[in-house]
Amino acid sequence: MFKYGGYTGNILRVDLTAGTTKVEKLDENLARDYIGGNGIAARYLYDIVPAGTDPLSPENALILMNGPVQGTRVPAVGGRTVVVTRSPLNGFFIDAYYGGHFGAELKFAGFDGIVVTGRSEKPVMLVVEDGEARLVDASPYWGMKTFEFQEKLRGEEEYHDSEITCIGPAGENLSPMACIISGVHAAGRGGVGAVMGSKHLKAVVAKGSGGVRVPDMEALEKYCDSINERMKENPATSKVLPTFGTPAIVAANNNLGLLGTRNYQVEVFDEADAINGEALRNSAFVKSASCFSCPIGCAKLFRMEGDEYGPAESVGPEYETLWSYGSNLANSDLKSIIAADRLSDELGLDTISVGSVIGMAIEAFEKGLITAADTGGIVLKYGDPQLMMDLIKQVATNEGFGAVLGAGTRELGRRFNAEKLAMETKGLEIPAHSPRGYPGMAIGYATSNRGGTHQDGRPSAERGGAVDRKLKEGKGEYIVGVQRMTTLADCLVACRFTEGIFGLTNISEDYVDIMKHVTGMDYTVEELNDVADRVYALERAFNAREGASRKDDTLPYRVLNEPIPDGPAAGEFMEPDVFERELEAYYRKRGWDVETGLPTAETLRRLKLDDVASDLY
Amino acid sequence: MPRLCVDENKCTDCRICQLVCSARYNGVYSPKLSRISKKAGIIPDTTTTDVCRQCSDAPCVAVCPAEALIQPGGEGVVTLDESLCTGCELCVDECPYNAIWFNGETDLAYKCDLCGGSPECEKRCPTVAIYVYEEEAV
Structure with missing residues (x-):
């Protein structure tokens, strides 16, 4: 048993080129000095990915890590996971986080983390279960959107109670804006989905019957109760987030005059009332959902009738997406934002970077820096929900103008002499x-x-x-x-x-x-x-x-x-x-x-x- | 007679019920060892819960060859006397609600006994989705 509570003491190493898996012991000093998650993953990445490694090459590592707290009842912490790799979007260190249940299930399956290197010849998925791992042919699932895939896999007896982390077509197509999806949650930023796609790794599937041991369960349970009491006294965690989720921030920022609009050309969106927390709550709210062990329940299932933009049903949009596909594009059509959020999750795309680059491209088009000759004949303009849906789909193909957009705002600036319009630092798009x-x-x-x-x-x-x-x-x-x-x-x-x-x-x-x-x-x-x-x-x-x-x-x-x-x-x-x-x-x-x-x-x-x-x- | 009920519309699938249950009875956090089983769709519009309904004239009690499952007078909470349980798993198969499980480590069955009247899950559920429902005797 591992020296410290919370940990399983096992790290899974996977070499997809060789098709092998190996369980290695977690170094106690690593746990002490880096704790877990971001820290331990950063140490692995630094040690095994040499300088100059092409992010989409087999030599890059894709690291999924939980920490000592996942699987416990410590509020709002229990189910999360981090993905660490070298970003194909900007070439730098990236850590992208997702909620849901996967981090806990990975722990119950016996692992503190998974370090994947190499590239499989055929599409595969990695299945981890009670301390063991196996690689399974995923050819039948390659090309599937994320929800369709997860539902199909969960429909199979073997995987019905598993938690799934996967990529959609955007990751398979190596879009630098591809994210990783688990349930309805996204590890959004930096193109982590493309790294997974480059390894031909469709999914990591976890199921476990294990448990998390701590030094003094009674003491921890009392501590969790005390945190819950403090959460009940805090208006954000007891009222605002449980009622509205993050969409509450739309009104807060717009009232301050700080809601990025039209690629941050202005910061007041006149139609913000149509896309704020109240609007969503009143016209689209279905149900609240939580990540593992979280009493807040900030995730909101929203649904609107009519499918002119595709299914308008999604857990989300979160605040960031209401900005990126809303005010940033001068789009007040709430249904289209819900549909675009769903579409992005299904294709496996980062809504922040995609919305930012579309907003920038429209500004560049209006200023004559980008022309219809560059876009394949498409006229780019603000306040056009259908254009937004079309461009999201194009980015996921990673072809033609979609590939130009998917390369990011920094690259778009270079290409069209539009650097002054790029809202990024280090090549990663600034959010809301x-x-x-x-x-x-x-x-x-x-x-x-x-x-x-x-x-x-x-x-x-x-x-x-x-x-x-x-x-x-x-x-x-x-x-x-x-x-x-x-x-x-x-x-x-x-x-x-x-x-x-x-x-x-x-x-x-x-x-x-x-x-x-x-x-x-x-x-x-x-x-x-x-x-x-x-x-x-x-x-x-x-x-x-x-x-x-x-x-x-x-x-x-x-x-x-x-x-x-x-x-x-x-x-x-x-x-x-x-x-x-x-x-x-x-x-x-x-x-x-x-x-x-x-x-x-x-x-x-x-x-x-x-x-x-x-x-x- | 008291039993646990779940309002699935209120359930957010946070699994706190499972965590406090396994913490109390197993000393670890382990949903699989809890006396509540939960499932949710990828899009979480629905959750389902398997938990003991404390059936009258409970079939698990009837099938238990070791008389380890106890329900005085065929009414109310069904409790398990672990010292009598032989781990035959007949009760697991018999339960119409999939609400009795088998622990491979201890070779014993396990099920909800309402924590003796004031369940941990009810006390900790953030949305009051799981609660003790007291059915009036007819």
């Missing part, structure tokens, strides 16, 4: 939290190892008023604390909706308590900060091997040069000199070199990353 109106979030985008994600830096404290939203002074140092919190939460594979309970801006004593109760390990907050810093520095070192440095910690042209033109937040943007000042404060706080934007050798050694220091210096 305004970098002009949330300065801390802006520095979070710039310094994220992934690029434009709202899951390293966070908008929540600025949006909710826990910190002064408009203040820029000190936001560089501030976002270090936020990123430490998110990185540690990612090692636990915890949902971001625990942040209002466990702390928005720093690692709190709650994480000490969780680790103590679940694993039996004693940490101080300072030691947990070190874990977070270790993981973040390691990710940065991975990127550094691929050529990344301070030059890549940037913001889009629009954010640095074009103030928000009108609305309640008119005039707000990130002045370049302020940005550079805060960026340097950020580096200093992290113990990184302000010239290179990389951890110093001294910092790496302090974090027990001596081998990485030797690699970089």
